[in-house]
Amino acid sequence: MEVTYMVDSAIHAVHDYLPDASLHFLELIKGDNPDSFTRLRKLSVLDIIYQMFDRKGCSQWSDIMNFYDDLNKKQTITETGFYLARKKFNPEALRVMSNEFIANFYDNNADEMKKWKNHLVLSVDGSKIILPNTKENEAIFGRINAKPTSKDFDSKPVSGLLSTLHDCLNDTFLDVKFGPCSSSEKYFASKHITTYCENFIDSAIFTLDRGYPSMRLVDQLINSKQYFVFRLPSSFLKAYTNQIKAGEDKVIHITFDRESTNQYRDDIQFRQHLMNTTYTLRFTKLIIGQDKDDQDIVELLMSNLPEDEYSKDDLKELYHLRWTIETSYNRLKNRMKLENFSGYKSTLIYQDIYADIWLYNIISLEILYANDQVAIEQKQEGEYILKRNFNKAIGIMKKLFIRALISMDEDTNDYALSVIKDNIAGNLVWIKKGRAYERKRTTTPSSMSYKSTY
Structure with missing residues (x-):
């Protein structure tokens, strides 16, 4: 059998x-500032992007000083000037570029990306992100879980909702959205579904937790010719699901009448489509x-996977695979310090989130590249x-990624790249088989986990 390898490393x-x-995306980068980035200045668009990747969680002054040190280049701008320039950079451009980069990488390495029964396994989930507490x-x-009229409103944290489309086997984020909590x-x-269908060519199975079931999403996935598995709450289509016993696997033809579509009465077109x-x-x-009482723990799943191709055991395996997104969110928040923002302004918050997601993908792809080049020998059964x-891998990339990417000194560049690859390839850890997600560790976000200047 011919062995194929990844085209190149993510770096x-x-x-x-x-x-x-x-x-290419300069006009999008300018956003509402059409006169920005029009002349060659001390600070280029690329410099701003690279510094977003290079954020290490220090003070704004230290982050800028460290950045120029990584470039092996004299600092020619103050931290005030740097962050004023960053505020003119449209964060949506960073999200679009990150999405295009990961889609291109999948296209170029389609045969080498991990798949389950020839499908990518994708998970959609959201997580609340604690934000700087400003008006x-x-x-x-x-504010999270708070009504403006409630007495404890001001004590609730300011937060936003981060939603991602996650590749469970390759540990990458294929799309990201962020907005109000x-x-x-x-x-x-x-x-996320629309983005995937427009930008990726691999067939996929979408897995979604019990907060997501809706006939709109079911209809969208079916019309997009995508497979899916939903974990259902007991209330969803209960007239049908109540007929199913524990351990049972059944195909049911679902129809809707006027009464069962009342929730869609504001959308006449979709309501008629359902009926x-x-x-x-x-x-x-x-x-x-x-x-603990020896009673069966039962999960109700809804899918469009053919019975003759995918067994109940296959569905159970898919159900467990989706939990890798919990591990990824834990790494983003607690290892990459996602909530330690460059400043309190919303523009910087969006930039930091999109840059961290992009850097996370690069780290995951570097690990896949290392696995592809040097297989891990499992030394014992157990x-x-x-x-x-x-x-x-996060630690070494945070330290040396920018040096490996763009250092003005070629020897520094080559040395940093070799150290990154050697460290990622050489650092191994024992993981218990079948563990769905990493052990949770209690983390209390600092009330000042951001920089207060901007």
Whole structure:
């Protein structure tokens, strides 16, 4: 059998991508500041992007000083000037470039990306992000679980909703949305599905947790010719799901009448579409274990996966695979310090989130590249397996990524790149087989986990 390898490492790929992309998306980068970035100044668009990647969680002054040190270049601008320039950079451009980069990488390495039964396994989920507690951010994002009229309103944290489309096997984010904490997760999920169908060619299975089931999403996925698995709450389509016993796997033809579509009465077109459509859906009540009283723990799943191709055990495996997104969110928040923002302004918050997601993808792809080049030899049979240490990969990339990418000194550049690759390839960690997600560690976000200047 012919062995294929990844075309190149993610560091090389982003090195080749960014110069052209920063020119191609220049008008989007300018956003509401059409006169910005029009002349050659001390600070280029690329410098701003690179510094977003290079954020280490220090003071604004220290972050800028460290950045120029990584470039092996004399600092020619104050931190005030730097962050004023960053505020003119439209963060949406960073999100668009990050999405295009990961889509291009998948296209160029389609045969090498991990798949399950020839499909990518994707998960949609959201997470609340604690934000700097300012009146401006309160007005933009809102406070978590708080009504403006409640007595404890001011004690609730300001937060936003981060929603992502996550590749469960390759540990990458294929799309990201961020907005007010009251944003609709289902709306973001619909946008993720559209983004995937427009930008990726691999067939996929979408897995969604019990907060997402809706006939709009079911209809969208079916019309997009995508497979899906929803974890259902007991209230969803209960007239049908109540017929299913624990351990049972059944295909049911779902129809709707006027009464069962009352929730869609504000959307006459979709309501009529529902009443004129029969949905053939598969419902499975999986027994996934027993509780402390030895009673069965049952999960209800809804899918459109063919029974003759995907068994109940396959569905159980898919159900467990989706939990890798919880591990990824934990790494973003607690290892990459996502909530330690460059400043309190919403523009900087959006930039930091999109830059961290992009850097996370680069780290994951570098680990895949290391796995592709040097296979891990499992030295013993047992309940533990060896994997490459993601947390140490974060550390080495935070330290040397910019030096490897763009240092003005070629020897420094080559040395940093070799150290990154050697460290990622050489640092292994034992992981218990079948563990769905990393152990949770209590973390209390600092009330000043951001820089107060901007």
